[in-house]
Amino acid sequence: MANAKFGRVITAMITPFTADGEVDYEGAVTLAKHLVEHGSEGILVGGTTGEGATMTADEKLKLYAAVVNAVGRNASGKKVPVMGNLGGISTTESIAFAKKAVETGIDSGLVIVPFYVKPNQQGMYEHFAAIAKSVDLPIIIYNVPGRTGVSILPETIKRIVDECPNVVGIKDAAGNWDQVTKEKTLLPDDFMIYSGDDSFTLPILAGGGVGVISVASHVIGDDLLAMVKAFEEGRLQDALQLHIKMYPIMKGMFFIASPIPVKTAVNLIGLPGGHFRLPIAEPSDSEREHVREMLNDYGISC
Structure with missing residues (x-):
């Protein structure tokens, strides 16, 4: 079975922006900690x-370095x-950026199936292989057909992994049980399958996955990790009860376009969520109150 080398619960962290649209690096460090x-x-x-799609390459590189320095190389030794x-969409630009990103000290890189252009399977294979071969860094494929319009097939992933041993896992947000099962069947035992959908985490664990790359963990991270641990320890009823408890938050963080609900939630609980960048806009008053009610119903004061 695969080990979760990069953590069992990985938070897909929001980026705080200031009121005038700048990246709030200090706020990001506070939130990461x-x-x-x-x-x-x-x-x-x-x-x-x-x-990330609204940020410049330089902003992202500075942010990666700041977070690595804050939590990846801390004084406690952890x-x-x-x-x-x-x-991104362009293979050439993704390679150029990846080479620079390695220098920030990141431990792995997430590479999405190119969005908008809807590449065929051969195009996906060549795209991922070219990026993986360009850097000495573990690569996680991100499959999210709801945002990209296409889905990378398990057979294509196998072609990539067979040629590129540094492609070590997938963030699977396809929501397709057959896809997960075939990935587990075709890919090496140590290939890491992460859920890319909070509410699909427990089924993916049951199918041999290692954890979740999560949005809801901004506010319910302790419970998410407790669910994964309960599953690993064979306490399946405990894991199920935690899944049911968290379900309203896991689904509620997507009642409107993400990251609007989660960033609003982070601000409501007093952490530096910050502002949004267009084309993502601030929630309406009613949407903000809906997020507040979700948190209060869960027992989170705000």
Whole structure:
């Protein structure tokens, strides 16, 4: 069975922005430190939840270095794995950025199936292989058909892994049980399958997955990690009860476009969630109150 080398609960961290639109690096460091104290065994920086598509390459590189220095190389000696988002539409640009990102000290890189362009399976294979071969860094594939319009097939993943041993896992947000099962069937035992959907974490664990790259862990990280531990220890009823308890939050963080609900939640509980960058906009008053009610119903004061 695969071990979760980069953590069992990895938070896809939001990026705080100031009122004038700048990256709040100090706020990001404060938030990252809070997360690792509350269930997050790893941090993903600059991904979809982090509004990475709205950030410049230089902003992302500075953010990766700041988070690595804050939680990946702390004085206590505990190293928290930091994953940086490397992927984009252009293979050439992704390679150039990946080479620079390695220098920030990140432990792994997340590479999404190219969005908008809808590549075929051969295009996906060549894209991921080219990026993986360009850097000496573990690579996690991100499959999220709801955002990209296409899904990478397990057979294509196997082709990539057979050629590129540094492709070591997948963030699977396809929501397809057959896909997960086939990945587990075709890929090496140590290939890490992470759920890319909070509410699908328990089924993915049952199918041989190692954990979750999570949004909801910003506010329920301790319970998410407790669920994974309960499953690992064979306390299946405890794991199920935690899943049921967390379900309203896990689904509620996507009642409108993410990361609006989770960033609003982080602000409501007094942490530096910060502002948004267009085209993501602030929630309406009613949407903000809905998030507040979700948190209060869970027992989180705000």
